[in-house]
Amino acid sequence: ILINTPASQGGIGDLYNFKLAPSLTLGCGSWGGNSISENVGPKHLINKKTVAKRAENMLWHKLPKSIYFRRGSLPIALDEVITDGHKRALIVTDRFLFNNGYADQITSVLKAAGVETEVFFEVEADPTLSVV
Structure with a gap:
């Protein structure tokens, strides 16, 4: 007998692991395709495109x-x-x-x-x- 084995939903977090923020791996927004420099979570479900801007090396x-x-x-x-x-x-x-x-x-x-x-x-x- 298997209890509380949500399979693919186990990685979602809050559904079964009450103190963990959901971990979503498909990308940001509802369409995906973005890349960010942190773990993807609920705040990244907003349809907001992240654009990386090229920057030259800083000289000092x-x-x-x-x-x-x-x-x-x-x-x-x-x-x-x-x-x-x-x-x-x-x-x-x-x-x-x-x-x-x-x-x-x-x-x-x-x-x-x-x-x-x-x-x-x-x-x-x-x-x-x-x-x-």
Whole structure:
């Protein structure tokens, strides 16, 4: 003797399993054919079409917590790089400042603190908006 064996209706849920929401597997709405990213249940019986929209991968750029500028800010900025425990630094400058040794002042302090440095000096001095 088999009791309470609803066969195909067993998966419906509430009819025999009182605390389970019905689990419907034919699709959303009365016509089916939709795809959703969760278990299909009673709320999906409404005839509402879900449309997936293509989205490009998000791009992001992480900026440092502080950006120092103006005359006299270099010692404070270098101290922050060293005390925050950074291991590498990229110095971006123009050819004139590089050739006149201004980048060496920065790299010598960073190298003495154990920070690996690289200098990029192919930036145009006082660039126009079209260059940027």
